[in-house]
Each structure stands twice: as C-alpha cells, then as structure tokens.
Amino acid sequence: MIHETAIVHPKAEVGENVEIGAFSVIREEVTIGSGTKIGPHVVIDPYVDIGGDCKIYQYAAIGAEPQSLKFSGEKTFVKIGRGNVIREFVTIHRGTSFGGGVTETGEENFIMAYSHIAHDCRLGRNVVLSNNATLGGHITIGDYSTVGGLVAIHQFVRVGNYAFIGGKSAVVKDIPPYMIAAGDRAKLHGLNVVGLKRQGFSGNTLSTLKKAYRLVFRIGLTLNEAIERVAAEVEQTPEVVHLIEFIKSSQRGITR
Numbered sequence: 001m002i003h004e005t006a007i008v009h010p011k012a013e014v015g016e017n018v019e020i021g022a023f024s025v026i027r028e029e030v031t032i033g034s035g036t037k038i039g040p041h042v043v044i045d046p047y048v049d050i051g052g053d054c055k056i057y058q059y060a061a062i063g064a065e066p067q068s069l070k071f072s073g074e075k076t077f078v079k080i081g082r083g084n085v086i087r088e089f090v091t092i093h094r095g096t097s098f099g100g101g102v103t104e105t106g107e108e109n110f111i112m113a114y115s116h117i118a119h120d121c122r123l124g125r126n127v128v129l130s131n132n133a134t135l136g137g138h139i140t141i142g143d144y145s146t147v148g149g150l151v152a153i154h155q156f157v158r159v160g161n162y163a164f165i166g167g168k169s170a171v172v173k174d175i176p177p178y179m180i181a182a183g184d185r186a187k188l189h190g191l192n193v194v195g196l197k198r199q200g201f202s203g204n205t206l207s208t209l210k211k212a213y214r215l216v217f218r219i220g221l222t223l224n225e226a227i228e229r230v231a232a233e234v235e236q237t238p239e240v241v242h243l244i245e246f247i248k249s250s251q252r253g254i255t256r
Helices: 193-198 203-217 223-233 238-248
Strands: 030-032 048-050 061-064 077-080 091-093 102-105 179-182 187-191
Touching: 048 061, 061 077, 077 091, 091 102, 187 193, 187 203, 193 203, 203 223, 203 238, 223 238
Parallel strands: 030 048, 048 077, 061 091, 077 102
Antiparallel strands: 179 187
C-alpha cells in the first residue's frame, strides 16, 4: 500500500504488507521489513535497514548524514530493529567511520516525538525515549531503560539496563543499571524500584541491589572500597555482578 504521491527509489527493498503514506520519500539502498507502516511526509535516506512491524509517524527523518565536522561522506548505516515505534519529527542519523559506522536501535523501542538519536548511538530493546529526548553521539542506552522528556545526554555516556532518567535532566556521566537519576547535572536518587517490580524482579533481587547501592553511593566510600565491600558483604546475584562490572568498565565516570 504505497500512496501515489510517495517517492520510492527503484533500488529500495520494500517487504510485504508495507504501507507508505503520502509524500514520503524512500531513497536508494533502503530496506523496509514486512508489515512496517510509514506515515506521510517521512524521509528515509540511503543506507537504512528497517525491521518488520515498525510504525513510523509523519515527518520523521531517518538516515540523514551525521552532524559531525569530521564526517566526510563515507558510507555508514542506520539499523532499526523489529517492532519500533517512531513518532512525529524524530531524527535518527547515520553512524561515522570513526565511531563504528552504524547507529542502531534494538527491538520494540518507543521513541516519542521530537527525539534525536545522533550518530553511532546504540539502543537496546524496550527502551522508551520521551518527547524531546536528545542523545549526543556515541551513546549507549541499555535494555528496558526510560529517558524522560527534555533530557539531554552527553556524547559517549552509557545508560545501564532498567535505568530511569527523570525529565529535564542533563546527563554527563554514565548512569548505572537499575537506578533512577535526575537533575542538572543528573544525580542518582536510588533504585528504580517501581520499574524493576513492573519487570518482575524478585524481592531478594531488589534487596541485594539496595545493599549494593548503599555501599557504593551512600556512605562515602571510594569506588574501589565500595566494590570490595560489595564483593564481601552482598550476595553475588547476576544483577549485582552486572552493576559492579558496569561501574568498573566506565570510561566517563559514574553518576554519583
């Protein structure tokens, strides 16, 4: 179902049961998976791969060249996983050769209106970007995380799995998994208890994460001291191990 006013390049690959709305432009070397619905006035530039069963609303722009002064026209990509919802005026830019070459979203993400995903960003699955969420380049957003409205995230920041960032925050350092962060500059405000309960985390898991959080962030220890005490005093559940590994691998530093 392609509207008569839509422009679809002959070298674009369009799957079965795809809908393309009025005045949309699908350029060369674009792949669109079966069952995807594209609204009116959408622009999809070259080197974009869109999975099946996505919904892309009017005026979204996907695959434009990255906003980077070092970009020199090289062939780079955008990959959109299955089942993503991309709302009005969302912009998603291609990667860069010096940043991995691809901007990628996993499956079943909900990307709300006016959000921007810059070059070389990687989203996991079941991520929510609320209205006007702005991701600088090279950012990683973990699975089941939520980024509130009007949040700005600095380049190269990582947001861990199941994290929640409150609206109108400015994030300049890594947000550990399972945590709530908010503010300008963002600070941690405890465990994302409501979100974790909604995702079926057990009471024992929440208890161990709370103990780890207290040791790492609440009693004035250095990170090395805190990590040693977590190893000695807290049950080493997979979630606690993941939290500590995330902290130890941080390059930008951890939001405290």
